[in-house]
Amino acid sequence: MAEKVIIIGSGPAGYTAAIYAARAEMQPLMISGREFGGQLMWTTDVENFPGFPEGIQGPELMETMKKQAERFGTRIVSENVTEVDFSSRPFTVKSDSQTFEAESVIIATGASARWLGVPGEDRLKAKGVSACATCDGFFFKEKEIAVVGGGDAAMEEAIFLTKFAKSVTVLVRGDALRASKIMGERATKNPKIRFMWNSQVAEVLGDQKISGLKVLNNKTNETTEMPIEGLFVAIGHEPNTSLFKGQIELDVKNYMIVKPGSTKTNIEGVFAAGDVADHLYRQAVTAAGTGCMAALDAERWLASKE
Numbered sequence: 001m002a003e004k005v006i007i008i009g010s011g012p013a014g015y016t017a018a019i020y021a022a023r024a025e026m027q028p029l030m031i032s033g034r035e036f037g038g039q040l041m042w043t044t045d046v047e048n049f050p051g052f053p054e055g056i057q058g059p060e061l062m063e064t065m066k067k068q069a070e071r072f073g074t075r076i077v078s079e080n081v082t083e084v085d086f087s088s089r090p091f092t093v094k095s096d097s098q099t100f101e102a103e104s105v106i107i108a109t110g111a112s113a114r115w116l117g118v119p120g121e122d123r124l125k126a127k128g129v130s131a132c133a134t135c136d137g138f139f140f141k142e143k144e145i146a147v148v149g150g151g152d153a154a155m156e157e158a159i160f161l162t163k164f165a166k167s168v169t170v171l172v173r174g175d176a177l178r179a180s181k182i183m184g185e186r187a188t189k190n191p192k193i194r195f196m197w198n199s200q201v202a203e204v205l206g207d208q209k210i211s212g213l214k215v216l217n218n219k220t221n222e223t224t225e226m227p228i229e230g231l232f233v234a235i236g237h238e239p240n241t242s243l244f245k246g247q248i249e250l251d252v253k254n255y256m257i258v259k260p261g262s263t264k265t266n267i268e269g270v271f272a273a274g275d276v277a278d279h280l281y282r283q284a285v286t287a288a289g290t291g292c293m294a295a296l297d298a299e300r301w302l303a304s305k306e
Helices: 010-023 040-043 058-071 133-140 152-161 181-189 283-306
Strands: 003-008 027-031 075-079 081-085 093-095 101-109 112-113 143-148 168-171 193-197 199-206 211-217 222-228 230-233 238-239 270-272
Touching: 003 010, 003 093, 003 283, 010 027, 010 101, 010 283, 027 101, 027 222, 040 058, 040 112, 058 075, 075 101, 101 283, 133 152, 133 230, 143 152, 152 168, 152 181, 152 230, 168 199, 181 193, 211 230, 270 283
Parallel strands: 003 027, 003 101, 027 075, 101 270, 143 168, 143 230, 168 193
Antiparallel strands: 081 093, 093 101, 112 238, 199 211, 211 222
8 A cells, every 4th residue: 555655765854844744644655765864964963953952963953853753653664765756746765675555755865975985075074174165164163264165155164164264275176267257256355264276285183173175286285284173165065856857847957946935846746855955054944844734744745635
């Protein structure tokens, strides 16, 4: 028998969708992925999620959301989804070892930050290395930090970080910015921001926390060491949508397109929530909000079909 709703993914969007769907007696099945919890699993202190005045660790927040979803009856399969077929109803969703059918599907697979892939970066994530200034900038008051990137996202991060940091050094791979003229001007006019051109990170240094960078000048091939206390990688995000290409309508950046004011995709009965459809805000609380919307949209859609 087909499931009423299958939720693919398990970050704040997926768990919130599960809580609402379970409370509406839709008996949701979540296929969480082998690595549950999304980007918050890389985050230490979360201080901007409502309800936690003292802050909460990212993994702990995800664990509490998971418990809440299970408390209301969500069943969770800790496997990756390998294939979907939305061409006919019921929809087919295949995981590593099982095949499921569903009357409706909520996609909450999120987006992944693009990382540099250099030595030390992985080890020092959440120990001074971040991909979200809005999430983590507050922890770098009066510290010297670096931002990697030359586009609008990097300029936005750098400008935002000047609210907290003592100084912000922007490392740009080329000899000019890719950012729009207005964003580039705002950044270059900011007295706290300086630029290092033709520069790329060769290694992130530090033991328990970041202490500096090895920076390669790609024109001269010289390597220098640069002491910093924080590194923000701003070279873009990649929505986790490759599984759905050719079925769900995507924009030019491969984010899912939803109908304005809803979570409805181009396929009736398939809904998208969280960062998979949001290239603008990308916050845990906005992801949770659209997870709620997706569950309500799915519930109403199923009721209209009965």
